[in-house]
Amino acid sequence: MNMKWFWAIVIGCLFISGVAFAQLPAGIPREETLIADQLSGRVGTPGNFNLWAGWRWQDRGIQQLLLEPLWTVDYATGEIIPGLASGMPEYNEDFTQMTIRLRQGVYWSDGVPLTADDVVYTIDLHVRNAELPYHGPMAEFVEKVEKIDDYTVSVHLKRANSRFHSHFLDRWGCLRIMPKHVFEKVDNPITYEFNPPVGCGPYVLYDYDPAGFWTLWERREDWDRTPTGMLYGKPQPKYVIIQGFESEEARILAQLRHELDMAQHTPEGLKVVLEKSDTVRAWRREWPWVVNIDPCITGIMFNNLVEPYNNREVRWALTLAIDIVEYMAIAFDSMAPVSPIHLPPVPAYKEAFFTPLEEWLKGFTLDLGNGETFQPYDPEVPFKIAESAKKRGYPVPEDPAMIRDLFGMGWWKYAPEVAEKLLKKNGFSRGEDGKWRLPDGSPWKIDIVADVNVASHPLRNATAAAEQWRKFGIEVTVSPTEARETMILKGEFAVCDQWPAAEPWGAGVDLSRTFDPWHSRLLTPIGKSVALGPGGAARWCDPRLDQIIGEMEVTDPFTAVERTKQLGIEALKILIQEMPTIPTYGYCGAVAWDEYYWTNWPGAENPYTQPYQHWPNLKYMLPFLKSQKK
Amino acid sequence: MRFVRDYLIPRLVQYVLVIFFGITAVFLIPRFTGQDPVLEIIAQIQTQGGSLDPIAVRKLTETLQELYGLRGTLWEQYVNMWRRVFHLDFGPSLFQFPTPVSELLRIYLPWTIGLFATSTLLAWLLGNVLGGIAGYFSSQSWSKILDAVIMVIRPVPHYIFGVLLLILFAYVWALFPAGGLMLGRRTVVDLRFVMIILRYSFLPALTLVVLGGAGWFQQMKLLVQNVRREDFVQYAQAGGVKERVIISRYVMRNAMLPQITQLALVLGQVFSGVLMVEMVFSYPGMGLLLYRAVTRGDYNLVMGIAILSIFTITTAVLLLDLLYPLLDPRIRHR
Numbered sequence: 001m002n003m004k005w006f007w008a009i010v011i012g013c014l015f016i017s018g019v020a021f022a023q024l025p026a027g028i029p030r031e032e033t034l035i036a037d038q039l040s041g042r043v044g045t046p047g048n049f050n051l052w053a054g055w056r057w058q059d060r061g062i063q064q065l066l067l068e069p070l071w072t073v074d075y076a077t078g079e080i081i082p083g084l085a086s087g088m089p090e091y092n093e094d095f096t097q098m099t100i101r102l103r104q105g106v107y108w109s110d111g112v113p114l115t116a117d118d119v120v121y122t123i124d125l126h127v128r129n130a131e132l133p134y135h136g137p138m139a140e141f142v143e144k145v146e147k148i149d150d151y152t153v154s155v156h157l158k159r160a161n162s163r164f165h166s167h168f169l170d171r172w173g174c175l176r177i178m179p180k181h182v183f184e185k186v187d188n189p190i191t192y193e194f195n196p197p198v199g200c201g202p203y204v205l206y207d208y209d210p211a212g213f214w215t216l217w218e219r220r221e222d223w224d225r226t227p228t229g230m231l232y233g234k235p236q237p238k239y240v241i242i243q244g245f246e247s248e249e250a251r252i253l254a255q256l257r258h259e260l261d262m263a264q265h266t267p268e269g270l271k272v273v274l275e276k277s278d279t280v281r282a283w284r285r286e287w288p289w290v291v292n293i294d295p296c297i298t299g300i301m302f303n304n305l306v307e308p309y310n311n312r313e314v315r316w317a318l319t320l321a322i323d324i325v326e327y328m329a330i331a332f333d334s335m336a337p338v339s340p341i342h343l344p345p346v347p348a349y350k351e352a353f354f355t356p357l358e359e360w361l362k363g364f365t366l367d368l369g370n371g372e373t374f375q376p377y378d379p380e381v382p383f384k385i386a387e388s389a390k391k392r393g394y395p396v397p398e399d400p401a402m403i404r405d406l407f408g409m410g411w412w413k414y415a416p417e418v419a420e421k422l423l424k425k426n427g428f429s430r431g432e433d434g435k436w437r438l439p440d441g442s443p444w445k446i447d448i449v450a451d452v453n454v455a456s457h458p459l460r461n462a463t464a465a466a467e468q469w470r471k472f473g474i475e476v477t478v479s480p481t482e483a484r485e486t487m488i489l490k491g492e493f494a495v496c497d498q499w500p501a502a503e504p505w506g507a508g509v510d511l512s513r514t515f516d517p518w519h520s521r522l523l524t525p526i527g528k529s530v531a532l533g534p535g536g537a538a539r540w541c542d543p544r545l546d547q548i549i550g551e552m553e554v555t556d557p558f559t560a561v562e563r564t565k566q567l568g569i570e571a572l573k574i575l576i577q578e579m580p581t582i583p584t585y586g587y588c589g590a591v592a593w594d595e596y597y598w599t600n601w602p603g604a605e606n607p608y609t610q611p612y613q614h615w616p617n618l619k620y621m622l623p624f625l626k627s628q629k630k
Numbered sequence: 631m632r633f634v635r636d637y638l639i640p641r642l643v644q645y646v647l648v649i650f651f652g653i654t655a656v657f658l659i660p661r662f663t664g665q666d667p668v669l670e671i672i673a674q675i676q677t678q679g680g681s682l683d684p685i686a687v688r689k690l691t692e693t694l695q696e697l698y699g700l701r702g703t704l705w706e707q708y709v710n711m712w713r714r715v716f717h718l719d720f721g722p723s724l725f726q727f728p729t730p731v732s733e734l735l736r737i738y739l740p741w742t743i744g745l746f747a748t749s750t751l752l753a754w755l756l757g758n759v760l761g762g763i764a765g766y767f768s769s770q771s772w773s774k775i776l777d778a779v780i781m782v783i784r785p786v787p788h789y790i791f792g793v794l795l796l797i798l799f800a801y802v803w804a805l806f807p808a809g810g811l812m813l814g815r816r817t818v819v820d821l822r823f824v825m826i827i828l829r830y831s832f833l834p835a836l837t838l839v840v841l842g843g844a845g846w847f848q849q850m851k852l853l854v855q856n857v858r859r860e861d862f863v864q865y866a867q868a869g870g871v872k873e874r875v876i877i878s879r880y881v882m883r884n885a886m887l888p889q890i891t892q893l894a895l896v897l898g899q900v901f902s903g904v905l906m907v908e909m910v911f912s913y914p915g916m917g918l919l920l921y922r923a924v925t926r927g928d929y930n931l932v933m934g935i936a937i938l939s940i941f942t943i944t945t946a947v948l949l950l951d952l953l954y955p956l957l958d959p960r961i962r963h964r
Contacts, residue, residue, distance in 0.1 A: 025814050026822070042914075044726030044922070047815075054694075054727060055671050133690045191728060207814035210737055211914030216814065246909045246918060249793050253801050253808040482925050483664035485673035490666075529666075531687040533673055 024241070025207055025216060031597055031629050034237035034622070036613035037251060037263040042244040043212035049205070050194035052178060054133060059172075060208075060215045061242045064618035066199035068227045069170035070100060070119075070177065074617055075295040075506025076607040078348030080169065081620065083227040084114065084177055084200065086151075088558050089165035095157070095554060098164050102151040107225040108179050109204045116147040121180035123155060131190045134175040137167050162556050163512055170616045171295075171505055201619055202228040202235045214243040228619045235622035237598070242613075248455075255280060258596045262613040266455035267335065270590035279596040283611050284604040287394050288335035288406060289590070291611050295506030296587035297344040298457040300448075300465050301498045303491055304540035304580050305526055308426070308438065315579045316366060317422040320376060321472040322465065323414035325384045328407075328585065331464035332457075334389040336585040338381060338408035342501035342514065342535075342575045344586040345408060352509050352565050353572060354409050361410070364576065366418070369425045374418045382407035408585070416472055436473050445475045449493040452480040457587055458497035465497075465582075488537045491526035499534035500581030510557035511568040512549065518542070518580075519549050540580035545571055600626040638952075645948050652940040656933055657711050661704070665927030667724040668694040694727075700929075711933065720934035725926040731934035734919060739900075742915040745831055746900050749838035754893050756839065757846025762882045764847070765854025777851065784844040792837045792910035799833060806833050834911040838904060846889065853885035860884075887958050894950045898943035 024030060043057040049066070051058050068083040082088065084106060090099040106114040123145040126138035141164055144156040157164060167175050179198045186192040196205055203217035217240045223229040243260070245251040248269045254260040256277055265273060270289060273280050282289035302309035309315060328334045337345045340361060343353055361377040368374055383400070385407040390396045397403060427439030436444040446469060450462040459480060466476040481487065488498050504514045516522075517536030520543070530536045548571045557564045591611050593601040602609045602621060609621045668691055695701055702710075714721060720731035764773040783791075800808040807830055813823070857863065858881055866876050905917035916935065923931035 025812055025816070042912075042918070044723070045729050048729065131693050133693075135693075136688060136690065207816050209813065209914075210815050211741070213912060213914065214812070244912070246912045249796060249910065250808050250912050253796055256801060257804060257808060259808065481664075483927075486664055486666040486669045486927070489669045489673060492664075529669055529691060 028216070028239050031627065032238040033241060034239070034598060034625070035241045035243060035259060035261050036618070037260060038214075038242045038244040039264060039612075039614035040244075042246065043208075043215065046208055046210055046212040046215075047195050048193045049197035050189070050192055052132060052134075052176070053190045053192070057212075059242070059614040060244075061203065061205075061217050061240065062197070063170070063173070063176075063616040064201075064242075064614070065203035065217045065240055066197055066201045066205070067176050067616075068106075068199075068201045068619070069174050069616065070168040071165070072170040072616055072620070073295075073505050073507045074610050074620070075346045075348065076293055076602065076610040078346070078507045080507055081231070081617075083170075083231075089168075091162060091556055095160040095162045095164075095556070097157065098155045099148075100153045100155070100168075102153070103227055103230065104151050105225060105230070106200055106227060107222060108181075108198050108200055109220055110179075110182075110198050111222075112179070112181050114177070114179075114200050115150045116153045117150075118177050118180045119153045120145050120147050121184065122175065122178045123153075125178070125183070125189065126175065129189060134167065138175070160554050162552070162554055163510070166505075166510075166513070169505070171503075172615060200226060202226045202622070203240060203619075206239065212244065214241055216241050228623065232620055232623040235619065236625045236627060237622060240622075255592060255594055258594055261594045261596075261598055263592050264612065264614070265590045265592055267333065267588075267590045268455070270592055273592050277594070280592050280594050281601065281603065282593075283589075283591045287396075288333075288389075288588075290335055290588040291591050292335075292337050292406065292586060292588050293344075293346050293607070294587040294589055295344050295346050296499060296503045297339055297342060297501055297583045297585075298461055298587050299500035299584040300461055300582040301488075301496050301500055301538050302581060303494050303496075303526070304538050305491065306494045308428075308444075309494060311426060312578050313422045313426055314428075315582070316376075317419040318469065319412050319579055319582050320415040320419040320422070321474075322412070322468045322582075322584075323471075324381055324411040324584070325388050325414075327464045327468055328385050329388055329392070330467055331460040332585065332588065334385050334392070334394070334407070336408075336588045337406060338385070338411040338585045339583050340377065340409070340411045340576070341572050342581070342583045343504060343511070343572065344506070346506050346586075348507050348509075349504070350409075353511075353568060356565075357569060357572060358409060360573065361576070366422070368418065368421045372421070374415065376412045376415065376418070377410060378413040379410040381411040382409065411584075419472065430473060434473050435475060443475060445477070446495050447493075448476065448478045449484055449487055449496040450478050450480045451484055451497060452482055458499075461584055462497040464584075465495075485533070489529045489533050491524070491528075491530070491537065491539055496537070498537055500538075500583045501575075502532055502535040508557060509561055509565040509568060510552075511571065512552045512557075515545060515549050515552070515571050518545055520546050535581070538580045540578070542574055542578060544574050548574075595628065597628050598625045599628055600624055641948065641951065645944055648944050649940055652944070653711075653715065653933075653937055654708075656936040656940070657708055660924075660927060660929045660932050663927060667927040667929060668700065670926045671725065671727075715937060720937070721930045723923070723928055723931045725922065725928040725931070731931050734931065735916075735934060735938065738914055738916050738919050741913065742900055742904075742917070744827075745834055745913065745915060746838070746904055747897060749835040750842060750893075750896055752835075753839045753842030754846050754889070754896075757843040758850045758882075758886065758889055760843075761847035761850025762854050762877065762885060765851035765885075766858060766877050766881055768851070768855055777848075780844045780847050783840060784848060786841065788837060788841055788904065788906040789910060791841055792834070792907055795833045795837060796910065806830075830911075831913075834904075834907050834913050837907050837910075849892075850885060850889060853888065854881055857881050857885045890957060891950060894946045895943065898939070898946045900942070 024033060038059055040057050040059050043060050045056055048056055049062055050056060051062050070083060070085040072081045072083055074081055084103055086101045086103045100119060102116060108114055123138060123142060126132050126134045127142050129135060141157045141161055142155060143158045146154050148154050182198050183189055202220055202223045204220055206216045206218040208215040219235055219238050223234055228235060248266060251263055251265065252269050252273055255263050255273055267290060270282060274282060283291040302315055304310050324338055339345055341357065343349050345354060364377055365373045365375050382404050386396045386403045429437045431437050438444050448462045448466055451458040453459060462478045466478045469476045487493050488496050502514050502517050504511050517532040518541055520541040522531055522536060523539060523541045524530045548567050552567050555563050589612060602611050608624060610617050672687055722728045723731050723734055764776055767773050796808060799806045813826060863876060863880050866880050905921050908915040908917045920935050
């Protein structure tokens with residue numbers, strides 16, 4: 001090559017790399033910008049913000065910044081935050097009428113006041129338009145919706161429903177109020193793109209990447225006319241960018257370069273970031289770092305319509321064949337809290353359900369036949385996990401209360417000999433090779449349908465369970481497949497790694513969200529899709545649980561708190577007795593916050609709100625952030 | 631006329647048949663994967679904790695099936711698909727509903743063409759020129775060293791090489807961005823725009839050029855080594871033809887023929903993009919689009935991309951077959 005050409009290329013490269021410009025679009029100062037990672041990844045519909053019409057990658061900022069719901073759940077504080085509403089919903093005595101009182105002085109981002117007309121329009125449109133995703137419950141329950149005055153709405157229901165408000169309670173999604181003055185001019189609310197969007201939250205759209213990698217939001221001039229501003233004050237970042245990354249490496253590098261303030265990594269990625277950065281912190285400043293108050297429980301799911309998993313004693317045998325201390329080391333390096341019940345150990349539930357249930361758990365007995373019984377609960381599990389982690393060199397605290405906080409309240413004993421008795425009682429046998437045989441004499445093989453994402457909690461559970469059951473003498477394979485979601489929803493599996501129970505609200509004492517998918521009216525045959533995968537795909541029901549769900553439907557969770565709690569405890573006991581799915585440990589998010597530009601994150605030492613950037617509650621975190629202005 | 635009857639018409643029939651069977655296969659294969667695009671969407675909302683109650687989910691399933699055009703028998707869907715193909719309408723993307731497939735192709739294709747086509751041509755040019763020279767002077771020590779270096783680079787997977795470049799040039803020496811183009815809808819085409827594009831595309835392009843170029847280099851080197859031993863080259867050398875002329879006109883030109891064929895086929899793959907490179911650098915290309923479509927059971931998008939790909943590759947091969955006599959004097963359509 002000619003030397004002139006060579007030097008021209010070198011100088012060209014240096015010029016390209018040396019051109020000084022910020023990583024941000026022009027005119028956006030980094031120190032006034034918060035950059036957060038988008039959980040759902042790159043937006044597939046970048047120019048479409050109409051989340052009422054279907055899935056629109058709502059964690060691109062639509063739910064966290066643009067819109068405010070009537071109410072939002074916060075599992076970290078255990079509170080339900082009234083946003084557009086001024087208080088909790090009010091029901092009449094027989095739960096056939098719900099009254100919503102709106103916060104006064106809230107304005108849409110285009111200057112139009114938000115009033116009862118918007119609420120009435122939203123509900124009415126959803127009753128009428130069958131193509132809208134929330135049409136189902138609105139058409140099912142709403143008889144009439146009426147405006148009482150500018151800030152009061154009354155919804156008349158076709159039949160009693162003490163949980164009707166939950167359709168408007170934001171927990172990563174709900175029916176949010178539409179700007180009537182925008183949508184009433186639209187011919188088709190399904191095809192309408194809602195771009196530029198008009199919101200009632202503290203930020204408005206500034207710009208977005210047409211390829212969907214990022215969305216940039218700007219704080220509203222009139223932020224004090226939004227519920228966030230009224231409740232918590234001025235959101236500190238002037239701009240917020242929600243950015244999607246296609247690979248963990250890119251996300252890690254961006255955070256190490258101070259180009260990403262809030263991220264959710266894999267636990268392995270989090271370790272790398274913490275090791276390499278002086279300014280990044282995790283939810284907990286010390287090991288095990290991860291968020292252990294997530295309102296989601298992980299575990300193993302059985303298809304209760306498939307033999308032999310339709311037998312509760314088989315399900316219990318498989319539970320007792322798990323050495324949870326070893327399981328936790330394999331699944332999550334002992335960093336998560338175990339849970340023996342079908343609930344995640346969020347603060348509100350520890351107090352309302354875990355503690356009151358513990359005495360009952362200690363006395364809970366399994367019948368092994370021939371008059372023999374066994375008490376499977378082991379309250380020492382957290383201390384055993386702590387010991388195991390300590391042996392592996394982790395700095396485990398000594399305080400017993402802290403150990404229970406980190407590793408859970410207890411789990412089921414590792415009792416392979418009891419599991420053996422339960423199986424033999426049901427006609428199972430061991431072959432000459434020591435492997436288990438089904439009652440018909442054929443080898444017992446378990447294939448766990450699993451997630452393909454190696455960092456995901458489902459696959460971690462599948463791997464750990466497979467290891468434990470192999471040790472017990474069952475032939476187990478783990479089959480990660482892209483078709484997992486479809487297979488699980490259609491029941492084309494025997495054992496899988498789906499969430500063992502539907503995620504509860506995470507606040508209050510109402511557990512209906514977890515129990516509802518198990519009502520017998522929703523039991524779906526194999527081959528037909530269940531309505532709710534988490535919990536529901538187990539295809540299990542129990543007349544006792546039907547009765548409890550029925551009573552919950554006519555019990556006000558806000559005024560009849562004790563009764564609601566008691567019903568929850570009774571339902572949890574049924575789940576433990578039957579064990580239709582195995583809950584193992586609470587979901588843990590590997591959150592990483594960079595303190596280079598922003599501080600005062602809601603960490604374990606000060607959990608003033610939930611910690612994730614993708615939850616709708618992000619807007620309630622922003623007023624508390626402090627700028628470092630480096 | 632004999633050319634038309636004996637070659638062109640059978641070749642065109644073959645062309646049409648390949649397209650027909652290809653599109654039919656593309657229609658059927660996603661439907662055998664066991665994935666239901668409607669359920670994928672619903673599962674995504676549920677897994678992330680979205681609030682959808684059972685009644686809402688049931689209604690939503692029915693609505694989505696209607697909107698996605700997944701109602702009716704397989705045959706009805708197949709006939710409908712051909713109708714769409716003839717109108718160049720691939721319908722809406724199912725996972726990125728309601729965005730039309732054609733709109734997605736319009737957004738992503740230029741990015742892939744910009745990166746993939748440019749870097750492929752550059753890699754092809756560099757690899758062939760260097761490979762040709764190194765092959766001709768294969769006994770020289772610099773050629774042996776270059777060969778050894780390329781032998782080490784060539785097997786490195788795109789993903790690993792990309793991450794390595796990222797660590798070196800986006801972290802250790804933070805010269806280039808770690809990914810994610812910062813170009814919004816307000817972008818105007820000016821010098822800054824060009825600079826941003828170049829800066830963001832540099833590392834992905836470097837990955838493709840180095841790894842792609844290494845492949846072309848090795849192939850060309852072997853071809854040249856073979857051609858160099860041909861009688862006509864030795865005759866030219868004996869006749870006192872200048873070495874530069876021998877390399878360029880006698881050796882390289884003849885060794886280049888299979889490389890041209892392969893280049894046409896590689897360029898046809900532009901529609902499937904370069905997935906791993908796009909993932910590492912968060913680059914908005916066709917590879918990621920196709921990957922998402924496949925993993926989410928987005929039939930329409932898979933169809934759209936695959937049909938374009940089938941058309942392009944079969945057309946490229948057809949044109950190449952017809953034009954080959956111009957490139958290779960030894961071939962004639964009788």
